[in-house]
Amino acid sequence: MDGLTVVLVIVVAAAVGALIAGLVLRKRQQQPPPPSLKDPFADDDHHAVYGDPRSLKAGDLVELRGVSYSVRGSLRCDEGGWTWSEHLLETATEDRVWLSVEEDPDLVLIVWTEADTDLQPGPKTLTLDGATYRSDESGTATVRTEATTGLKDGTVRYHDYEGPDDTYLSFESYGDAPWEASTGALLSTYDVKIFPAATG
Numbered sequence: 001m002d003g004l005t006v007v008l009v010i011v012v013a014a015a016v017g018a019l020i021a022g023l024v025l026r027k028r029q030q031q032p033p034p035p036s037l038k039d040p041f042a043d044d045d046h047h048a049v050y051g052d053p054r055s056l057k058a059g060d061l062v063e064l065r066g067v068s069y070s071v072r073g074s075l076r077c078d079e080g081g082w083t084w085s086e087h088l089l090e091t092a093t094e095d096r097v098w099l100s101v102e103e104d105p106d107l108v109l110i111v112w113t114e115a116d117t118d119l120q121p122g123p124k125t126l127t128l129d130g131a132t133y134r135s136d137e138s139g140t141a142t143v144r145t146e147a148t149t150g151l152k153d154g155t156v157r158y159h160d161y162e163g164p165d166d167t168y169l170s171f172e173s174y175g176d177a178p179w180e181a182s183t184g185a186l187l188s189t190y191d192v193k194i195f196p197a198a199t200g
Contacts, residue, residue: 051194053101053109056087058147059197062099064111064187067091073147077156079139086112088149098182099192109187110168117181121159121171128183133161133169143174 056062060071069089077084084102098112119126126133138159145151154175161169168184 050189050192051196053099053107053189053192053194054085054103055196056085056099056101056194057197061195061197062087062089063193063195064089064097064099065191069097071147072096073145073149075149075151075156076144076146077141078144079141099187100184107189109189109192110184111187112168112170112182112184115169115181115183119169119171119181120179121161126161126169128169131163131167133163133167136160136162136168 056071056074058071058073062069062071069091072088072090074088075086077086084100087099087101088096089099090096096114100108100110100112102108115128117128119128121135121138124135138157140155140157142154143151143156144153151174157173159171159179163169166186168186170182170184171179172182173179
């Protein structure tokens with residue numbers, strides 16, 4: 001081949017290469033973005049309407065099965081990187097309950113009411129008001145307080161028991177305080193409506 005032919009071959013090859021590279025780049029740009037790491041079972045539509053319990057804070061209003069409460073304060077608990085929150089709720093007549101919010105990995109909501117009992121944690125089973133509760137889990141967590149809870153930053157020991165029909169019996173001891181017992185009931189996200197406090 002003479003010099004002119006060689007140059008033409010090189011020019012044509014370069015043009016074809018550029019065309020192919022352009023087509024590949026355009027195809028990549030048209031591909032959908034990679035899927036996110038978001039939980040495919042997250043109920044974002046429900047939380048958008050009724051509020052997300054994971055964002056609860058002091059001053060918010062909460063409705064539990066038709067009863068209205070205000071959030072007085074919160075406990076942020078951490079046990080070796082495993083975290084959950086407990087919120088002190090109060091009605092207009094000063095009736096108080098605690099709402100625990102945990103992801104395990106699904107969202108778990110339990111409302112707790114103080115129990116008047118002399119029972120102490122430790123046995124494999126305990127009976128209260130005719131219901132039998134079986135030992136579930138126990139441990140110690142660090143606690144950070146927010147707003148009004150009546151407690152201080154520190155540690156909490158706990159021992160949880162599981163009963164019939166999604167009920168619970170829990171014992172907690174903050175710092176060196178004696179054990180305090182509470183009974184709990186599992187809530188559905190549909191049992192909880194949240195009205196965030198106004199900001200700004």
